[in-house]
Amino acid sequence: MQITKLASDQRLQAALLIAPALIIYAVFAIYPMIDVVALSFQKWNGLDANRHFVGLSNYIDIFTKDPVFWVAFRNTITWTILSTIFPPLFGLLLALGLNQRLFARNSLRAIYYLPVIIAPIAVATMWRWMYDPFFGIFNQVLSLLGLQSWIKDWLGARDVALYSAFVAYVWQTVGFSMVLFLAGLQGVDKSLVEAARIDGADRWQRFRFVTLPALRPTITIVLVLSVISSLKAFDIIYGLTGGGPAQSTQMLALWAFTQSMQIFDFGRGSAISTVLLLITLAIVIPYMRWAQKREEAAE
């Protein structure tokens, strides 16, 4: 009787249902995160049996003595700004185009989405070959067009290497934004669009005053996901430049990995990871709260 009563308790049912996921999340996400923060106050090379508490020393070192940290910091911010603009913008334009009744529309959607499912390291390998200064397709085409002065060492010159890597990143991620916007566009009320057309609104006005407001929740999601994925940009840079030349394309996520897994200074690596975590939270939480308030106000 008692068991039956307990089993019918909805709160208990909910707790039981979320418990497995919560345990996995706690073990594989929360605990490592806490451990990384704790490690950032310790010195450990991964070999010693003991970790030694060093206070803020790792943070002082990365802020004042590390010649690469601020380069990685600047690159991460630049990358994030660019990632928040271009992939969502191109994704929206593609979604608008592919929402029309076009020949082979579904095939085109699949083609544009295809790069998303390719492993980033494979994307990097492919683009590295295309960027090859001697045999790569870009320099070959420029050469054929007689534009020799435009030929560059795309991944080896520090003034263009980061942006070259970013182009590959856009190619890979734009399909993801496109799919989200396509899903959002299916939720736009067609009768409102039609009513606006009857009222004399032109194509731009229909988009500006009907479609765009309806896409607001999708835009929030796309922007937040773009910011998060750009802040943790790692594999594409690792595969394309390895952070070079001379660490000029280094990013915080990759530099944290380098410090921890290549230099084996887990304290410094964790300090960089913690800084990255704080930056992510500082950007994402206020934006989500602001977006949520706007949506609530609109309702």
Added chain:
Amino acid sequence: MTLKTSMLRKTLLASAIAIAMAGANAYAQDVTIWTLNFTSEAANNAIQKVATDFEAANPGVNVEIVTRGVDDHKTALRVAAGSDKGPDIYFSWAGLGLGGEYINAGFSLPLDKYYAEYKWDDRLTASSLSFSKIYKGGRHGVPFTFKGEAVYYNKALFKQAGIEKLPESYAELVAAAEKLKAAGIPAITFGGMVNWHVMRLMDVILESKCGAKKHDALKNMQADWTAEPCATASFAELSTWSKNYILSPFMGIDQSQSFNLFVGGRAAMMLEGDWLVQQLSEAGNLDGYDIFPFPTGTGRLYGFAEYHYISSKSPNSNLAAKFLDYFNSTPVQQELLGKISTTSVNKNVTYSNLRPMDKKWLDIFNKYTDVYMNGDQAFPLDVTTEYFRVINEVASGNIAAADAAKQLQTFISNRK
């Protein structure tokens, strides 16, 4: 308890013991080796064949070879050192910088008793064995290879540039590079994307400009990079090479692409190890190339040793030692000759069917008794990373030579 239940229990118990014994037996007969995925396919196949032959000679033994790229191998070793899982035998560079850390951390088993049991000192060359004696607490590791690095050159391009005599001093090498440049031929090729490739040029320039003693002091971080004029002069020299003599652009390509360009006749020289002989052979015309040691004037050869270490966590150290004894035995080393390395660490190996370039390498190894190591094996890992950065900055023309020395020294001073 019924008879049936009792019999069932006994049967289950007997089965459990049998399974446990079989499991323990299988476990005791496994040897796992972590090594590199070598560029030469012949090398990878040759190592696999040694394992297969050892298994055939020792029924019930299973040798598993796990290969990885250089960086992945280093990372995997670190993870293994901090856990209970890992290989029985692992490959590592023998210098203090890369391999030494694992030994100092207790990841390598002292092998004194196996050296005595198998009499490796009688069989292996003294130069390759020297690295086993540099650590406290006993002998560590068994030599795998001894690698030398020298300048490979394209004979036709040298002839085309009118270079009739091979450079015997650094000044003569620069003069040869100038002749090549005048003939419209890029003198040398490097892949800047992998930091360690251009580093080789900096290493040999340092040896040339500073001499053996100062070079060692700089690499040991006992000398001040800003106080030694030769250090700044070396960075300046590196800058000169990158502006005038290295096939450009080079920062956006890796070592393998650099090799392709060399084989394609796009540059006249390449600073590589003795392993390149096999790669050149696989790529085609070996007769079109020759080698000469980088003329530093110090009488030391640029190179390093690679070792096999037995993990201190290996439950099968006796079997691992037996495998290493087999690996370094004269017949096996005779068979491996030319596939992994031009020369063997086994002094009983005979060199009857050497290719001319292998013979050249053998002459070089016989001539040189002292070695200076690659920068990434001499420095600790964090300093190596900074060394790479500074070298790349100079090679890219982003910082001046004096600034390079200053930045490197600042980094070294800050870590103390």
